[in-house]
Amino acid sequence: MNKAQLIEAVAAEAKMTKADAARALKAVIGATTKALSKGERVALVGFGSFAVAKRAARKGRNPQNGKEIKIGAKKVVKFKAGAELAKKVK
Numbered sequence: 001m002n003k004a005q006l007i008e009a010v011a012a013e014a015k016m017t018k019a020d021a022a023r024a025l026k027a028v029i030g031a032t033t034k035a036l037s038k039g040e041r042v043a044l045v046g047f048g049s050f051a052v053a054k055r056a057a058r059k060g061r062n063p064q065n066g067k068e069i070k071i072g073a074k075k076v077v078k079f080k081a082g083a084e085l086a087k088k089v090k
Contacts, residue, residue: 036077046084053078 001009003025011021032042036052043049057073081089 044082046082048079048081048085051078051080052076 007018007021007025010016010025011018014021016024032050035042036050039052041049041051052075055074055076058071060069060071061067062069
């Protein structure tokens, strides 16, 4: 499902226009992004939670020539599915 399909599904489920659903989705994504950029955790009960984790620096290999390279430390976003979502997907 892509963003346009998600907007259509939200509009149909909530009985709102596609424009309203698009604005709502944009607001949810914006608020989630802002919270994660501050290092906060975003938990949606029944769906799952998003959190920022630190990935340590490590060594890797260049697949083109096999030479060892250094991969720097960075922060990544992790998602953990909630119990209800995991149960429905199973």
